[in-house]
Amino acid sequence: MAIPRAAKTQRRTRIQEEKEEQILEAALDVFSVSGFRGSTIDQIAEVAGMSKPNLLYYFRTKEAMHRALIDRVLFTWLEPLRAFNAQGNPESEIRGYIRRKLEMARDFPRESRLFANEVLQGAPHIEDELKGPLKELVDEKAEVIRTWAKAGKIVKCDPYHLIFSIWSTTQHYADFDVQVRAVLGQGQSGEGRFEDAARFLEQLFVDGLSVRAKQPAS
Template sequence: MAIARAAKTQRRTRIQEEKQEVILEAALEVFSSRGFLGATIDQIAEVAGMSKPNLLYYFRTKEAMHRALMDRLLTNWLEPLRAFDAVGDPAEEIRGYLRRKLEMARDFPRESRLFANEILQGAPNIEDVLKGPLKTLVDEKAEVIRSWIAAGKLRDCDPRHLIFSIWATTQHYADFDVQVRAVLGSGSPCDNRFEEAAVFLEELFLGSLVPKTP
């Protein structure tokens, strides 16, 4: 009997996790297109294909769903920056960071728009993260870049503005993908836009930052 109860409990937990994932997937779709202020629980429930009371059993508020998505997003979104290795070759580290950010823009465009919407609305739900863990991480990696500059491996630059510039240029391909594809036109190989962007951005950043070998 104890084994049967344990199996039932495990099965219920797995089902609950699956339901939560369905809800978060629906919430991501709604938040990324409508923003936090424009989204409603009714809209999320409709996309999730469940009743509002059923949804509220798993997430009691719209804020709870949004924060769960933002926590997951920030964990994944900042992983490439955390991987910035002080003992690595600066050119390879920057090239790898650019590539990973573009891959995320390609593979997770809704998450990028979710973050952009949050920032445009004044970051009411993640201001503590921006001023706390995010700032700490950027400051830490800025010191890594300064160490490369001091060693003569990179030209002098403002490390934090370098990081901002990488964010801006890579996430553009997620947040403004409709514009990018429209401007490239139907006659161009749009499927290659992320690889073309990677090649261009590598030359843009590395060409200006890495000293030329005599």
């Protein structure tokens, strides 16, 4: 009898490990483009090169595949914000955060789009994660930024909206990639656009928010 699905002895066989990886890879391809409702198990099966019942042997439902993907992505997606260091230099911390987020948009666009699709459609599967772990992490880092501002190390601004704007500007290059390419045209659509973006965002956020280049009140 076959019951497994990562049950019984907790230990997963080599095949289980490989196949689950293979399935999640395919699921990421499909979910990141069509969202949960718009994706079908058949599509994922075809991309994964396996039969549909075989997918359902490893993940009981379509929702279980999505869930597994989301959990994995959510964790790595917050890594850059977690690395945000209160003891560091404000300017280089912000610069580093932007750089890392932009690199993730470049190197893991599917993960970004999966997340964007989910939030865009009302986050029906991850509302708890947003209100819990995410909010706590942002609250913590916002406090750091506020402290820097109070100490005069950085211009005074709303830390939450600062974080939102860093999220949106960087993820834009993954989520709205088609639009960015269309507007930039054939010329600048190579990977050079990420370097241009990095330069611009650094100028906008770092130069714009650092205190040293500013007068107290114009």
